[in-house]
Amino acid sequence: MRRILAIESGRHDATPLKPVVSELRRQGCHVLCYDVKAGAIENAFKKPWDIVLLLGDRWESLAVATVAVVANVPIAHIHGGEATFGSHDNQIRDAISKLASIHFVANDAFKCRLVLGLGEDGWRVHVTGAPGLDNLTNLPPRSPEAYFVCTYHPATLQENSDLPALLSALDRFPDYQQIWTGVNDDPGSKEIAALLAGRDVRLLSDREYHLLCRHAAAVVGNSSSGIIEAPTLGVPTVNVGTRQEGRLQGPSVFDCDAKSIHYALVRAIKYGGPYENPYGEPGASAKIARVLSTIDLEGIQVKRWSV
Numbered sequence: 410m411r412r413i414l415a416i417e418s419g420r421h422d423a424t425p426l427k428p429v430v431s432e433l434r435r436q437g438c439h440v441l442c443y444d445v446k447a448g449a450i451e452n453a454f455k456k457p458w459d460i461v462l463l464l465g466d467r468w469e470s471l472a473v474a475t476v477a478v479v480a481n482v483p484i485a486h487i488h489g490g491e492a493t494f495g496s497h498d499n500q501i502r503d504a505i506s507k508l509a510s511i512h513f514v515a516n517d518a519f520k521c522r523l524v525l526g527l528g529e530d531g532w533r534v535h536v537t538g539a540p541g542l543d544n545l546t547n548l549p550p551r552s553p554e555a556y557f558v559c560t561y562h563p564a565t566l567q568e569n570s571d572l573p574a575l576l577s578a579l580d581r582f583p584d585y586q587q588i589w590t591g592v593n594d595d596p597g598s599k600e601i602a603a604l605l606a607g608r609d610v611r612l613l614s615d616r617e618y619h620l621l622c623r624h625a626a627a628v629v630g631n632s633s634s635g636i637i638e639a640p641t642l643g644v645p646t647v648n649v650g651t652r653q654e655g656r657l658q659g660p661s662v663f664d665c666d667a668k669s670i671h672y673a674l675v676r677a678i679k680y681g682g683p684y685e686n687p688y689g690e691p692g693a694s695a696k697i698a699r700v701l702s703t704i705d706l707e708g709i710q711v712k713r714w715s716v
Contacts, residue, residue: 411438411702414458414482418445418469421593424615425541426464429487432698445469454480460701463509464488464540466502474508483709485511485701487540490519490527493633495564495651496595503527510709513697515539515637515688518657530712537696538689542641544615546691548623551643556586557674558622560630561605563597564652571650572604574667575630581671585626590618627677636662640686645677659685 415430417423426442433440443453450473461477463470464487477484486509493499506512506527512534514520520536523529557579561572579587589610592598613621619642622628628635628646635646636658646662649670658664661684665673 411459412457413438413440413460413462413701414453415440415442415462416445416453416470416473417442418467419593420615421467422464422470424544425487425539426462427615428543428694429462429540429697432694433701436698436702438698438702445473450476454482458482459706460485460511462487462701463505466493466498466505468497468501471501471505474505478508478710481710483511483706484509485513487513487697488515490514490521490523490534491657492522492655493653494655495631495653499655510712511535511700511704513537513540513693513700515693516657518687535696535700538691538693539637540693540697541638542686542689542691543694545619545638545641548619548642552624553626553644554624555584556588556621556625557582557627557629558588558590558618558625560590560592560628560632560634561601561649562593562631562652563595563601564631564650571631571667571670572601575649575670576604576608578670578674579629582674588621588625590632627674629674629677637686637688640684640688641690643682643684645680647673647677649673657687659683659687661685 413433415426430440430442461482462485474484486505489506489512506523512523514534514536515538517536520534523534524531587609589605589608592601622644623642625644628639628644631649631652635648636653636656639646640659640661648662648664663673663676
């Protein structure tokens with residue numbers, strides 16, 4: 410039985426990892442989900458593991474990746490090859506990719522970046538789509554309502570100067586309710602939370618969040634969810650600022666800066682499709698689990714070529 414340690418550091422990676430873990434267990438693997446915010450990283454390695462599974466670009470995951478390399482445990486990384494130039498997540502994601510031995514990417518463009526840009530062997534990179542989309546099945550038909558689902562996280566490589574303009578633009582739509590999700594814990598989060606004081610900020614379960622987005626007039630802010638998940642939910646996205654700059658996106662995503670938020674909101678409200686998603690469609694988790702449960706791990710950590 411293959412033993413896999415799945416690392417979580419909050420909703421950012423726990424939610425899209427959930428269907429992967431379910432598929433791994435269904436295929437006979439022993440999987441432990443370990444929240445690195447709940448205990449020391451070293452505690453996760455007190456038992457022997459065949460693979461450490463990481464997703465995305467959190468600094469906590471990079472710390473685990475470093476420990477895994479020293480402990481001689483192969484790393485499998487999901488969502489490598491992507492780019493987000495407005496945040497230090499971009500550098501962290503690439504660093505994890507160079508430490509990883511197995512890669513699961515959302516499309517061919519991300520595989521190309523890992524191989525040609527970061528020097529990873531092509532056989533290591535598996536194009537599966539985004540596993541988080543497996544959480545979006547069995548939802549009711551979309552019926553747009555007069556509210557926005559809003560999320561704003563720190564853009565860690567610049568000042569968070571877009572939020573006051575975003576709040577002002579949203580307030581110009583008094584017929585539309587604003588439902589805010591909580592801010593993450595990156596540097597600058599306290600300042601953002603202070604600006605959102607008095608707004609309708611909710612602590613939502615994954616299902617509640619997806620259902621709210623499903624019927625929203627638009628998803629608004631600077632979260633990756635608006636680019637990766639929203640197209641599959643059939644809802645337009647207003648993507649504010651540079652935090653997600655460089656991320657591949659579909660036609661239902663409307664980029665804007667502080668001066669053009671109002672115009673982007675108007676366009677999103679009127680948008681009727683298409684909702685093409687470059688991050689694939691549901692089904693990625695089963696593909697990832699099949700690889701992890703069967704791949705030959707002998708010598709997999711040896712990398713003989715890089716740029």
